[in-house]
Amino acid sequence: MSSLPEHQAEHRARIAIIGGTGLYKLPEAVVLSRLDIPTPFGPPSSPVTIARLTAPAGTSGDDGGTGADGDRDGGPVVAFLSRHGRGHSVAPQQINYRANLWALKSLGVEAVISSAAVGGLVSSHGTGTFAVPDQVLDKTWGRADTFYDGSLPTGVQHLPAAEPYSAPLRAALIAALEHRSEDFAGAGTVAVINGPRFSTKAESAALVKSGAQLISMTQYPEPMLAAELNMHFAALAFITDADTGHDGSEPVTAELVLGRLAAAQPRILAVLSDAVRTVSAGLGGAEPADDGGTWRMVPMPPGAVATVMGAAGPVLPGPLLPGTGRTAP
Ligand SMILES: CSC[C@H]1O[C@H](OP(=O)(O)O)[C@H](O)[C@@H]1O
Numbered sequence: 001m002s003s004l005p006e007h008q009a010e011h012r013a014r015i016a017i018i019g020g021t022g023l024y025k026l027p028e029a030v031v032l033s034r035l036d037i038p039t040p041f042g043p044p045s046s047p048v049t050i051a052r053l054t055a056p057a058g059t060s061g062d063d064g065g066t067g068a069d070g071d072r073d074g075g076p077v078v079a080f081l082s083r084h085g086r087g088h089s090v091a092p093q094q095i096n097y098r099a100n101l102w103a104l105k106s107l108g109v110e111a112v113i114s115s116a117a118v119g120g121l122v123s124s125h126g127t128g129t130f131a132v133p134d135q136v137l138d139k140t141w142g143r144a145d146t147f148y149d150g151s152l153p154t155g156v157q158h159l160p161a162a163e164p165y166s167a168p169l170r171a172a173l174i175a176a177l178e179h180r181s182e183d184f185a186g187a188g189t190v191a192v193i194n195g196p197r198f199s200t201k202a203e204s205a206a207l208v209k210s211g212a213q214l215i216s217m218t219q220y221p222e223p224m225l226a227a228e229l230n231m232h233f234a235a236l237a238f239i240t241d242a243d244t245g246h247d248g249s250e251p252v253t254a255e256l257v258l259g260r261l262a263a264a265q266p267r268i269l270a271v272l273s274d275a276v277r278t279v280s281a282g283l284g285g286a287e288p289a290d291d292g293g294t295w296r297m298v299p300m301p302p303g304a305v306a307t308v309m310g311a312a313g314p315v316l317p318g319p320l321l322p323g324t325g326r327t328a329p
């Protein structure tokens, strides 16, 4: 493993992928370094891999319309963190979400794409398709869900959470899904249950009544923590099942989820790769893509990168921009 300063001098990853169930590494990427990153909250779920993306297997390797280079040496550099750790050893309710997001921020990451296996609660969000959630319905309990809980010398903050996902990052994912001709829902409310058990039929029906179309165990508090750290955050959700079986299918099991994710992995990687390329072009100040420029990253405010091991001890990034929790529109 390299040390953090060594890495920072060599490769800067401005985009991160958090790999969910079934995505424990980036198979086609060229690994540049693996980092054990200490945080004030303890260790993250896994080391962070810094890797250069290449074209995913089974795809044409074209640039997704972004003008970005698809060559083995020329793809964007990303930071990859496995949410459940090696061998899926960390259950959703036990994930150290704060350590995970802090570790990525400490590398200078500005945008996080979270890959998630979700259930579809209604027919508009069918099994085998993708979704890009735009709302969260939190049904978890007991999770450390803020950096502003008095454990750091940071004062009081009240995060505006009306729009928990980054609009430009969601647009990049949607553009990638369109480019790959995937069937997807461009929005959706994801209910987040505590897990690790799945829902009862009554719970599932109640979530639908509350307005949810999708169900997850991990989409809270990731978006909120990313916003507190001034990072763009969006989720690429792959719908593995119909939860308790509203469409007449068998109720979900972990085996079913894993099997469907394995089959869909090339599709998921292709979409992630395209989206990263688009975002990377935006971060580099490139002109928007031909499709009308759905992505353009606003630069982070100066001093916004966290100092993990600074002389004065751990500190949070610079002040959040008023009213948004992230960068200005
Ligand atoms: C193994 S099935 C339940 C598991 O799958 C989802 O994981 P992730 O969101 O990390 O892709 C779900 O949230 C549960 O953690």
Ligand SMILES: Nc1ncnc2[nH]cnc12
Residues within 6 Å of the ligand: 117, 118, 119, 120, 193, 198, 199, 215, 216, 217, 240, 241, 242, 243, 244, 252, 257
């Ligand atoms: N039905 C479901 N409920 C909660 N999390 C899930 N992840 C994948 N399918 C799920």
